[in-house]
Amino acid sequence: MAPERLAVVSRIWPWLFLAGLIVFFEAWAQLRVGRSFIGSGYNVQAILLAASAPLMLAIGQTFVIITAGIDLSVGFVMGLAAVCIAQFVDRGGAGAGVLALAIALTVASCLVPGWVNGFLIARLGVPAFIGTLGMYGVARGAGFLAAGSGMTVPVDHAGLAWIGTGWTPVVVTGVLLAAMHVLLSQTRFGQHTYAIGGNPQSAARAGIDVRRHLVRVYMLSAFFAACGGIVYTARYSAGAANAGESLLLDSIAAVVIGGASLFGGTGSLVGSLIGALIIAVIQFGLIFIDVNAFWQFIAVGAVIVLSVLIDQAKERLGRAS
Amino acid sequence: MSQRRIVIRGAVIAAQAALAITLMGALAPAGADSSKPVIALLPGVVDPFYFTMKRGADQAAKEAGAELLFQIPKAWNTADQVPILKAMIAKHPDVLVIAPVDKTQLIQPLKEASDAGIKVITVDTYIGTGKYRTGAGNADFPYSYVASDNTEGGRIAAQALAKAIGDKGTVYVENNKPGISSTDQRAEGFAEEMKKHPNIKVLETQYNEDDANRAAAHVAAVLARTPDLAGIFAANTFSGKGAAAGVKNAGKTGVVKVVTFDAVPGIDQDLKSGLVDIAVAQKPSEMGYMSVKYAADLARGKTVPTTFGTGFVVMDKSNVDNPDVHKYIYSN
Amino acid sequence: MSEGTAPLLEVRGVSIHFGGVEALKAVDLEVRAGEVVALAGDNGAGKSTLIKIVSGVYVPGAGEVRFRGERTPAGDPQAVRARGIETIYQDLALADNLDVGSNIFLGREPMRRVLGLPVVDRARMTEVAREVLERLDIHVPPNKLNVPVRLLSGGQRQAIAIGRALWWDAKLLIMDEPTAALGVPEQRKVMDLIRGLRAQGVAIILVSHNLNDIFAVADRIVVLRRGERAGERRVAETDGDEIVRLMVGDTYAGTRQAGGVRSKT
Numbered sequence: 055m056a057p058e059r060l061a062v063v064s065r066i067w068p069w070l071f072l073a074g075l076i077v078f079f080e081a082w083a084q085l086r087v088g089r090s091f092i093g094s095g096y097n098v099q100a101i102l103l104a105a106s107a108p109l110m111l112a113i114g115q116t117f118v119i120i121t122a123g124i125d126l127s128v129g130f131v132m133g134l135a136a137v138c139i140a141q142f143v144d145r146g147g148a149g150a151g152v153l154a155l156a157i158a159l160t161v162a163s164c165l166v167p168g169w170v171n172g173f174l175i176a177r178l179g180v181p182a183f184i185g186t187l188g189m190y191g192v193a194r195g196a197g198f199l200a201a202g203s204g205m206t207v208p209v210d211h212a213g214l215a216w217i218g219t220g221w222t223p224v225v226v227t228g229v230l231l232a233a234m235h236v237l238l239s240q241t242r243f244g245q246h247t248y249a250i251g252g253n254p255q256s257a258a259r260a261g262i263d264v265r266r267h268l269v270r271v272y273m274l275s276a277f278f279a280a281c282g283g284i285v286y287t288a289r290y291s292a293g294a295a296n297a298g299e300s301l302l303l304d305s306i307a308a309v310v311i312g313g314a315s316l317f318g319g320t321g322s323l324v325g326s327l328i329g330a331l332i333i334a335v336i337q338f339g340l341i342f343i344d345v346n347a348f349w350q351f352i353a354v355g356a357v358i359v360l361s362v363l364i365d366q367a368k369e370r371l372g373r374a375s
Numbered sequence: 376m377s378q379r380r381i382v383i384r385g386a387v388i389a390a391q392a393a394l395a396i397t398l399m400g401a402l403a404p405a406g407a408d409s410s411k412p413v414i415a416l417l418p419g420v421v422d423p424f425y426f427t428m429k430r431g432a433d434q435a436a437k438e439a440g441a442e443l444l445f446q447i448p449k450a451w452n453t454a455d456q457v458p459i460l461k462a463m464i465a466k467h468p469d470v471l472v473i474a475p476v477d478k479t480q481l482i483q484p485l486k487e488a489s490d491a492g493i494k495v496i497t498v499d500t501y502i503g504t505g506k507y508r509t510g511a512g513n514a515d516f517p518y519s520y521v522a523s524d525n526t527e528g529g530r531i532a533a534q535a536l537a538k539a540i541g542d543k544g545t546v547y548v549e550n551n552k553p554g555i556s557s558t559d560q561r562a563e564g565f566a567e568e569m570k571k572h573p574n575i576k577v578l579e580t581q582y583n584e585d586d587a588n589r590a591a592a593h594v595a596a597v598l599a600r601t602p603d604l605a606g607i608f609a610a611n612t613f614s615g616k617g618a619a620a621g622v623k624n625a626g627k628t629g630v631v632k633v634v635t636f637d638a639v640p641g642i643d644q645d646l647k648s649g650l651v652d653i654a655v656a657q658k659p660s661e662m663g664y665m666s667v668k669y670a671a672d673l674a675r676g677k678t679v680p681t682t683f684g685t686g687f688v689v690m691d692k693s694n695v696d697n698p699d700v701h702k703y704i705y706s707n
Numbered sequence: 708m709s710e711g712t713a714p715l716l717e718v719r720g721v722s723i724h725f726g727g728v729e730a731l732k733a734v735d736l737e738v739r740a741g742e743v744v745a746l747a748g749d750n751g752a753g754k755s756t757l758i759k760i761v762s763g764v765y766v767p768g769a770g771e772v773r774f775r776g777e778r779t780p781a782g783d784p785q786a787v788r789a790r791g792i793e794t795i796y797q798d799l800a801l802a803d804n805l806d807v808g809s810n811i812f813l814g815r816e817p818m819r820r821v822l823g824l825p826v827v828d829r830a831r832m833t834e835v836a837r838e839v840l841e842r843l844d845i846h847v848p849p850n851k852l853n854v855p856v857r858l859l860s861g862g863q864r865q866a867i868a869i870g871r872a873l874w875w876d877a878k879l880l881i882m883d884e885p886t887a888a889l890g891v892p893e894q895r896k897v898m899d900l901i902r903g904l905r906a907q908g909v910a911i912i913l914v915s916h917n918l919n920d921i922f923a924v925a926d927r928i929v930v931l932r933r934g935e936r937a938g939e940r941r942v943a944e945t946d947g948d949e950i951v952r953l954m955v956g957d958t959y960a961g962t963r964q965a966g967g968v969r970s971k972t
Contacts, residue, residue, distance in 0.1 A: 087466065096491070100461040107454065204553045205582065208479045218483075240826040242816050245805075249813055252804035252855075259800045260814035261785045290453055290480035292554075296584070300454050319804035334458075341462035347446045 064368045068311060068328040068361070075332065079339035091342055099221060105334035106227040110282040111298065111305035112326045113227075113234050114275030119309050120238075120251045121271055122318025123175060123182035127167060127189035128279040128305060132298030134197035135164045135283025140207035140293030141200060143214055153213040161280045167193050168276025172269030186272075197295035206294040209287060218288030226285065230278070235323040247271060251318030304333055307354060311361045320365075332357060412674030414667055415444040415468040415493075417460060419476050419500065420451040420585060423640055423705040424612050424659050428498070431663030432472070439671030444468060451551065451585045453480045464488045470670035474499040478556045482514045489516040494673045498522060498666040499659070501556045507681050518673055521666040521683045523657045525557045528687055529564020529610075532634045533572075535653040535689065536606045539632040543574035544605025547597055549614040551585045561610045561636060575605075583614055590617020591624065598625050606632040606652075612639050612705070619650050638690055638704045646692045654690040656703045661685045713776075715740050715910045716792075716879055721760055721770030730756045731934045733770070736912075738879065743901060743911045745921040745942075748931035749954050754914045757931065758881045761912070762794045763787030774879065793872035794881040799864055803857035807847070808832030810856055811839060811871045839870035843900060862893030869900055879910045886920055898923050918947050930954055 076092050083091035091097060111128045118125045138160040146152035167189050174185035201207050216222065238244035249257040250264055258264045279298065287293040310316065311332055312325025336353045340346075416432050418425035429445060436443040444463060448455040456476045463471065464487065471493050475481035482502050485495055495517040497505075503514020536546060548565060551558045562580060569577050578601065583590040590613065598604055598621075607622070609615040615635030622631045629649040635642075638656035645651040662685050669679040688703045695701060718736035722729065731753045738744045748754050759765045761772055763784040772779045780786040801810050809816075812832050819828040833852060840847050845866040847859065856864055865885060872880055882901070886894040901911060901924045915921055921928060922942060930937045930953040938953040 089467070094465065097465045100458075100465060104458045104461065206477065206480070206554045215483075236824075240821075240824075242818070242825075242827060245809065245816055245827055246814075248804060249802040249809075252802040253800070255798075256800040256802050256813065259784075259796070260802075261788070262814045286454075289483070290457075290477075291483060292477065292479045294453060294477075294480065296452055297454065299452065300450060319802075337458055338462045338465070341446055341459055342465055344444060347459060348449070 064313065064364045067364060068313065068325060068332065071357070072328055072332050072335065075335050075339065079335065079343065082343045083339075086343060091339065097338070097342070099224070101331070101334045101338045102221075102224045104338060105330040106224050107282065107286070108301045108304035108308055108333070109231065109327065109330040110227050110278055110285065111301055112308040112330055113231055113323065114278035115305045116309050116312075116314065116321050116323055116326045117234075117238065117247055117271045118182070118275045119306070119314045119316060120247050120318060120321045121268060122251045122254075122316075123268070123271070124186060124306070124316065125171065125272065125275045126183065126186040126302065127171060127193050128275060128282075129298035129300075129302035130190055130193035130197055130295075131164050131167050131276050131279035132283040132286065132301065133295045134167070134193045134200065135160050135280040136287045136293035136297040137197050137201045137207055137283075137295050138163055138293070139214070139284045139287050140209040143209050143211045144207065148211060148213075150213050153211060156214075157284060160284060161277060164276050164280035164283070165273050166276075168273035168279075169269060171276070172272035175272065176265040176268035194295070201293065201295045205296070206292045208292045210291065214288045215291060216288075218285060218290070223285050223289060226281075230281065231323055231327060238323055243267075243270075248319060251320075253319075304330075304354075307358055308333060311357055313361070313365065315365055329361075412439070412441040412470070412671050413444065413466070413468040414441050414670045414674070415463045415466070415471045415473075416663075416667065417445075417456070417463060417471065417473045418447055418498075419456070419474040420448055422612050423707050424499075424637055424657070425474070426707045427705040428659035428663035431660035431665075432667040433663075434660075435664045435667035435671065439668060441667070441671045441674065443667065448476070451476050451555075453477055456481070457484050460484050460488070464491055464493060467491070468493060469674035470494045470496060472496045472498055472666045472670050475502050475556075476500070477554045478502050478505075478514075478559075479554065486513070486516065494518050494670075496521065496666050496670055496673070496679075498662050499557055505556060505682075519666070519669050519679050519681055519683065521662050521669065522557065522685065523662075523687060524684045525560035526564035526567075528636060528655055528657070529561035529566075530568040531564075531687060531689065532561070532608050532636060532653070532655050533565045533568030535655070536608055536632060536634040537569070537572045537575060539634065539652040540575070540605040542572055545576045545578060545601055545603065546606040546608065547578035547604070548580040548608045548610060549590050549593060549618045550580050550582055550610040551614060552582045558610045565608055565610075583617060585611070585613045587613045587617035587620065590614050591621035594618055594621025595625060598627065598631070604631050606634065609633060609635040612637040615639055615642075615651070615654070619645050623650055638688075640704065640706055642690065642704055643695045643701065646690060646695045649692070652691065654695075656688040656690055656705075658685045658688070658703060659705060712739055714738060715775060716761065716912075717773040718757070718761065719770055719773070721757070721767045721772065723756060723760065723765060723767045723769075729934055731760070731767070734931070734934075734936050736761075736929055736936075738910045738912060740878070740910050741905055741908045742927070743905050743913055743925045745925035745928040746912055746914045746931065747916075747918075747921060747928055747950055747954060748937070751933070752931040752954070753934040754931055755883070756934075758794065758883065758912065758914060761787075761879075762792055762881060788875070791876055791878035792881070793875065793877035793879070795865075795868045795872060795883065795885065797884045797887060799868040801856050801864060801868060804855045806833075806853045807836035807840070807856060807859075807867055808834075808852075810867055811836060811874055813871075815875075835874065839874050840866065842873070843870050843903075845870075845896075860893070861889045862896050865889065865893070865897055866900065869897075869904075873904070873909070877909065879912070880904065881912045881914070883914045884916065885913070886915070886917060894920070918950060921950075922947070932956060 080091045115125055139156055142156035142159055146156055171186050171189050174180040175182050246262050246267055254264050283297055286297040308329035309326045311329030314321025333354050337350045340350050446459050471488050489495055496519045497517050498521045501520045503512050505520050507517045548562055569575055581593040607618050609618040615637055616639055618633055632652045634653045635651055636655050638654045642654050665683050672679050690700055714737040716738040720733045722733055723731045746754050760767050766781040774790055817828040817831045818825045836852055843866050885897050925942050927941055929939045
């Protein structure tokens with residue numbers, strides 16, 4: 055296949071795959087279960103809600119992966135944020151002012167692990183995997199300590215709960231995604247992110263302050279982990295230190311399925327969105343058609359391998375021309 | 376080839392594939408008989424306790440002529456159980472039987488189910504206070520709570536452990552994590568009962584988040600700083616497995632007495648070898664049976680009791696081979 | 708060649724130590740506008756070190772570098788670049804995953820405003836890309852203008868690196884082994900480019916192992932040996948043997964192996 059054609063295929067295949075999945079589940083659901091899969095507002099909302107949790111983490115993770123890095127700490131920074139917002143709101147009382155302050159404090163506290171990640175990786179030259187793995191442990195411990203003996207911190211605040219009801223978490227995630235899409239695709243910050251991922255030496259020679267940029271990218275990732283934690287506590291009325299534990303790998307999978315290479319230089323937020331949707335549709339769909347949900351792990355794994363193979367083929371054929 | 380052509384070609388292939396799969400689906404037997412009540416069962420985690428429960432549930436479903444939907448989360452936490460819960464709500468079962476993984480965090484998601492017209496029964500664990508249909512509180516809507524009396528179970532375990540260590544010494548509790556109604560109650564019952572034994576010192580509880588390996592590591596750590604540890608109360612399945620492994624690894628079989636909740640597969644060996652002194656077995660099969668029976672009744676418009684307590688079987692090395700006792704060991 | 712005019716670049720008595728090793732010792736170099744000076748020498752002779760001092764990456768321990776009469780800001784490669792000295796490294800310093808325009812403007816992207824927000828002006832970057840390639844007489848088909856540059860040929864990539872330097876008004880171009888990874892036709896193309904640049908008045912320092920290339924385009928050759936200036940010859944007045952002798956010292960004089968030598972161009 056000619057490289058230009060393959061380049062187009064590799065750009066649109068996640069969309070086609072998502073469409074194919076939806077068609078598949080819809081057909082099966084109609085015939086076997088007797089009700090519509092995608093034609094139900096509740097189903098669409100449930101799928102979007104399920105996708106929004108790892109997607110929030112994936113927004114920051116996309117930037118990190120484009121720079122050829124990885125952020126393994128996002129799950130537990132999310133947990134730390136969930137606990138922090140619960141503690142702040144509990145101590146602050148009711149009212150929008152308290153909520154706003156609590157959100158600001160939570161985000162500020164969680165930028166610290168992001169800064170530390172950036173410092174370790176950009177200034178001390180620690181490989182991203184190891185640096186963020188260390189922060190994975192630190193944030194985890196901090197989260198559990200901040201939660202006290204309970205491991206979760208119940209919270210009762212009408213304003214916070216509103217953020218977690220109905221379509222609100224989906225809308226919040228969507229708005230943030232759109233804003234970051236503009237940042238990544240239209241601004242110098244985004245351009246430099248791609249450049250650093252493609253060739254950090256070239257970027258440095260071109261005058262880009264690579265180290266400062268990387269610190270910012272990791273702080274951005276921590277910011278979104280914090281947002282994820284706040285939404286979690288809003289949805290479940292309790293901040294759990296392990297809130298994001300099972301979301302880390304899904305966030306990376308979403309970014310990779312969306313077309314990013316773990317070697318850096320490629321990726322997009324639209325891709326990560328499709329990746330998150332594919333995973334959520336598979337998870338929801340399998341349960342909806344009464345298949346053992348454990349098949350979802352095999353399915354998602356297969357999709358990841360497929361997306362990497364397509365990516366590799368594009369690489370190889372592109373070079374050969 | 377232009378981009379548009381590629382997209383069209385891709386869409387055609389996708390449509391053909393979907394059609395093929397659809398035909399395959401069409402050839403398979405059709406779906407549910409709409410007059411049967413549909414009951415969804417959603418336990419807490421992959422665990423022999425819940426698989427044993429499912430067998431009782433299957434039995435009740437068969438007897439009641441109901442269809443049983445079943446999915447099981449891979450880990451004991453909210454982020455795993457809630458997406459499965461939502462997908463099950465989408466199937467509009469008549470009744471949902473669930474073991475909620477957190478007594479606070481699952482209130483809102485289950486309220487959604489209730490608001491959608493699905494009746495909720497909680498089994499093994501509860502939300503809120505566990506007292507349903509009282510007209511008070513935000514976790515009032517479920518119809519029934521079917522479980523062991525976990526507080527009493529905790530007391531029984533405390534009494535058994537006190538006896539095993541000669542009513543004096545240092546003990547500690549190995550538990551899953553706080554916020555789960557069942558294990559919280561066992562811990563409370565245990566602590567309450569131990570207050571009556573002034574010569575027994577209870578150390579701080581260790582939480583293993585349902586991970587047997589972590590529980591074993593805790594045992595090693597506690598033994599390191601308290602070499603004369605006399606006993607451990609393991610409050611659930613994985614705590615028990617881990618605690619037993621930890622004691623065995625330390626070579627303290629029979630020296631450190633272990634009282635465990637839940638009769639995991641292999642408990643008979645452990646009891647006979649002296650590794651575990653007492654196993655307080657619950658009756659998950661009965662829980663599964665009763666909760667699904669109540670669910671079928673609810674689906675048919677009958678009323679059901681708001682609680683049902685299943686009992687315990689206290690197993691030790693002397694009675695575990697007795698077939699009436701042995702049958703209560705859980706299995707996958 | 709413009710001999711009578713003042714040199715664009717003057718390197719006087721430059722020395723530098725790394726650890727205990729004296730990498731360069733009292734090296735002089737002069738380059739005039741419209742001149743191609745080849746910097747030759749064996750591995751470890753100090754060629755890379757010297758060009759890094761000229762481009763501002765390293766700070767010399769002694770000596771000075773003057774460009775257009777003024778001392779260059781040592782240790783500040785961006786400032787040196789701003790004065791008109793551009794280096795084209797052996798690896799080209801391109802971002803492989805970005806397109807031609809993005810590479811030309813790397814680090815200095817043009818912006819425009821959309822609804823009050825500053826946004827990268829991609830249209831301008833593509834337009835300039837087309838212009839630059841045209842100027843260098845390099846043919847890149849329109850559908851390849853926006854692909855990642857790793858999909859382009861070695862010669863095209865080399866041209867983009869040179870084009871980038873020119874776009875930003877380089878007066879002195881330092882080229883480090885420009886033909887090392889290229890096939891013969893593309894090497895010739897690069898040589899043509901260099902000749903074209905010289906005709907436009909750009910000064911070029913050509914670091915190369917390839918004596919063919921040196922004799923094809925250079926006006927003068929400065930040879931370094933073990934950190935010191937071993938000699939300088941006008942290309943028209945020397946041959947490959949002599950250059951090799953200067954590079955390695957008299958030990959291997961008379962050997963005809965080094966670099967595919969031709970005696971005179």
